[in-house]
Amino acid sequence: MSKLVFAKPSKIKKVRKLLPSLAVVAIYLALPIMGLSGFWIDVLTRVNIFLLITLSLDLYSGTTLYLNLGVPFTVGASAYAIALLNRYLGIPVEYAILPSAAISAVLSFAIFIPSLRVRGAYFSILSLLLPIILAGLVTSQPFSLYLGGEGGISYPPLFFSYARTLPARERLFFLSASYFYISAAVAIVAYVICYKVAYSDFGFMMRSIGQDELLAEASGIDTFRVKLVGFTASSFLSAVAGALYAAMRPPVTADVFIPANTLVPSLTAVILGGMGTVVGPAIANHLTLITYEVLWGVLGRWRIILYMCLLIVLVLLRPQGFVFYLYLRLKRAVSTKISRLFEGA
Amino acid sequence: MEEFKYILIFGLLHSLTYLVFSLGFSLIFGVARLPNLSYGALYVFAGYATYIFLTQLGLDFSLAVIASTLLTATTSFAVGEFTIKPAMKFPVSVFITTMAVAYIFEEFFRIQMGLRPVTLPLYSGTTTVMGVPVSNHWLLVGLVSLLMVLALLLFLFKTSIGRAVRAVAESWEESMRLGINPLKVLRVTFLLSGVYAALTGILLTPLKALTPGSGWTPLFTAFAVVVMGGIGNVLGTVIASLIYGFTEQLVTYMLGGGIARVVPLVLIVLVLVFRPHGLFGRGE
Numbered sequence: 001m002s003k004l005v006f007a008k009p010s011k012i013k014k015v016r017k018l019l020p021s022l023a024v025v026a027i028y029l030a031l032p033i034m035g036l037s038g039f040w041i042d043v044l045t046r047v048n049i050f051l052l053i054t055l056s057l058d059l060y061s062g063t064t065l066y067l068n069l070g071v072p073f074t075v076g077a078s079a080y081a082i083a084l085l086n087r088y089l090g091i092p093v094e095y096a097i098l099p100s101a102a103i104s105a106v107l108s109f110a111i112f113i114p115s116l117r118v119r120g121a122y123f124s125i126l127s128l129l130l131p132i133i134l135a136g137l138v139t140s141q142p143f144s145l146y147l148g149g150e151g152g153i154s155y156p157p158l159f160f161s162y163a164r165t166l167p168a169r170e171r172l173f174f175l176s177a178s179y180f181y182i183s184a185a186v187a188i189v190a191y192v193i194c195y196k197v198a199y200s201d202f203g204f205m206m207r208s209i210g211q212d213e214l215l216a217e218a219s220g221i222d223t224f225r226v227k228l229v230g231f232t233a234s235s236f237l238s239a240v241a242g243a244l245y246a247a248m249r250p251p252v253t254a255d256v257f258i259p260a261n262t263l264v265p266s267l268t269a270v271i272l273g274g275m276g277t278v279v280g281p282a283i284a285n286h287l288t289l290i291t292y293e294v295l296w297g298v299l300g301r302w303r304i305i306l307y308m309c310l311l312i313v314l315v316l317l318r319p320q321g322f323v324f325y326l327y328l329r330l331k332r333a334v335s336t337k338i339s340r341l342f343e344g345a
Numbered sequence: 346m347e348e349f350k351y352i353l354i355f356g357l358l359h360s361l362t363y364l365v366f367s368l369g370f371s372l373i374f375g376v377a378r379l380p381n382l383s384y385g386a387l388y389v390f391a392g393y394a395t396y397i398f399l400t401q402l403g404l405d406f407s408l409a410v411i412a413s414t415l416l417t418a419t420t421s422f423a424v425g426e427f428t429i430k431p432a433m434k435f436p437v438s439v440f441i442t443t444m445a446v447a448y449i450f451e452e453f454f455r456i457q458m459g460l461r462p463v464t465l466p467l468y469s470g471t472t473t474v475m476g477v478p479v480s481n482h483w484l485l486v487g488l489v490s491l492l493m494v495l496a497l498l499l500f501l502f503k504t505s506i507g508r509a510v511r512a513v514a515e516s517w518e519e520s521m522r523l524g525i526n527p528l529k530v531l532r533v534t535f536l537l538s539g540v541y542a543a544l545t546g547i548l549l550t551p552l553k554a555l556t557p558g559s560g561w562t563p564l565f566t567a568f569a570v571v572v573m574g575g576i577g578n579v580l581g582t583v584i585a586s587l588i589y590g591f592t593e594q595l596v597t598y599m600l601g602g603g604i605a606r607v608v609p610l611v612l613i614v615l616v617l618v619f620r621p622h623g624l625f626g627r628g629e
Binding site: 065067069114115117118119121122124125126128129130132133136137139140141142144260264267268271275301302304305308309311312315316319320 | 378380427428431432434435436437438440441442444445446448449452453455456565568569572600601602603604606607610611613614617618621622
């Protein structure tokens with residue numbers, strides 16, 4: 001008598017599915033050892049940190065469709081927290097990263113609770129005003145004395161106390177390589193967590209809010225709680241990004257609050273990548289930012305104009321994002337190739 | 346008492362400029378329900394266009410003003426036609442497209458004109474109003490702003506096209522049922538908002554030096570004022586800009602100029618928290 005056996009996806013098949021992406025990650029991580037120039041390692045470090053902001057934007061705004069333009073507020077608050085902890089309490093940046101990220105997440109949580117009542121476009125506008133307010137506070141009279149004003153606050157960067165003991169030639173490589181690996185490790189962990197959350201039950205609750213908030217509420221989802229938890233989680237991610245970046249690149253100035261510096265690249269990546277898909281924005285983040293750097297060599301000062309024109313065309317051609325779509329096609333092609341390879345063997 | 350008069354006069358003048366600029370912004374915002382983030386760039390565009398007409402082409406001042414206003418209106422029309430209208434199907438993308446346009450203008454002027462501030466001819470001299478010396482240019486700005494506000498109100502409430510604009514702002518579908526073509530109305534608002542951006546740009550450039558990036562502050566002010574008053578609500582915009590202008594002047598007098606940029610924004614955040622659709626806006 002034959003027993004009914006439910007087909008369970010075998011572990012090997014699961015690993016086999018992950019194989020291409022693992023290979024890509026491995027190649028990416030090997031880049032600094034393979035003799036990439038210091039400039040490009042720094043660029044990739046920055047791109048890795050931007051990935052955190054992109055993921056945080058995608059996790060909340062991509063799923064709930066509440067466009068959170070207040071990301072610079074969270075990023076800047078944690079950057080300033082790390083600088084202030086160092087300046088007034090003397091805590092080295094190595095130990096201040098997580099506390100300052102936590103401070104910034106709590107601060108965003110407290111400030112955004114009232115704004116979660118506001119719906120739709122008004123939420124975006126409200127969140128857009130917050131970083132501008134903070135930038136104004138930092139540079140205006142009584143506060144600028146304590147917050148460094150226009151010049152910002154400077155401090156020794158991450159691992160500098162150790163790097164100082166190294167000879168000058170090794171020092172630069174050590175710093176940029178270690179920054180690259182730290183940022184890459186954090187980015188990978190954040191990516192996996194975001195992917196799991198975005199496609200979990202909780203993620204689908206957030207998506208239901210994006211589709212129809214009233215209907216979601218009617219079907220028994222505590223929308224306020226879901227929004228609050230989702231928002232805080234996503235704020236923590238961008239707060240970590242702000243703290244990491246501040247720890248690696250002092251001084252901290254009011255520039256972090258300008259949307260063009262901390263919001264626009266990630267927003268672009270999220271929209272080009274396909275909102276709420278996590279994979280799309282992550283790829284788009286690397287693609288757009290690296291393209292932007294490559295264009296510098298080709299076009300010089302005209303790169304921003306060309307880049308922006310390209311952006312307008314791409315967004316208008318496929319507003320729902322094209323990177324995710326391309327990714328799916330590529331994945332299908334690669335997986336059929338791989339399965340053929342295994343069958344042949 | 347002297348300070349009180351000062352705050353009253355300059356609060357009123359500032360409020361008028363904010364009002365004119367915000368009304369142009371709220372035209373598109375009300376009709377398309379989408380913010381045009383390139384509106385600040387149009388303000389800068391008009392200033393630079395006038396400057397170029399005056400210095401490099403040697404045009405007469407009035408001629409330069411007319412030419413640059415027309416040019417800005419055309420540009421505004423093109424921007425709206427190519428970046429706002431196609432983006433209406435997917436509202437989030439308008440944030441990207443119009444912001445990209447703003448950066449294109451900013452970068453273009455940075456390459457062509459450099460970072461050195463540029464200014465336009467000032468209407469010189471001072472007049473004493475209620476015992477407070479006010480520069481003639483500020484008075485001119487106030488007068489022209491007042492005329493522009495009145496003209497817009499007349500247009501919106503007395504002409505058929507203006508009524509159509511208000512109808513579309515009220516409800517896109519209902520207005521279509523009445524035989525109005527919302528897309529045509531939208532085009533009218535693109536042109537008009539270009540004219541308003543241009544005139545404020547030309548008027549205010551002599552008072553505040555013009556750099557490629559100086560369009561963002563007025564844009565955020567307009568954004569804040571329009572949202573505070575309630576999107577598409579003219580009366581709300583008037584009151585919100587009065588609140589904004591007077592608060593700014595009062596805080597400047599009491600606490601200094603730096604913090605005065607911040608306090609009105611904080612006020613707007615508070616208003617939005619307690620009245621999520623603005624002072625006079627209605628919920629959807």
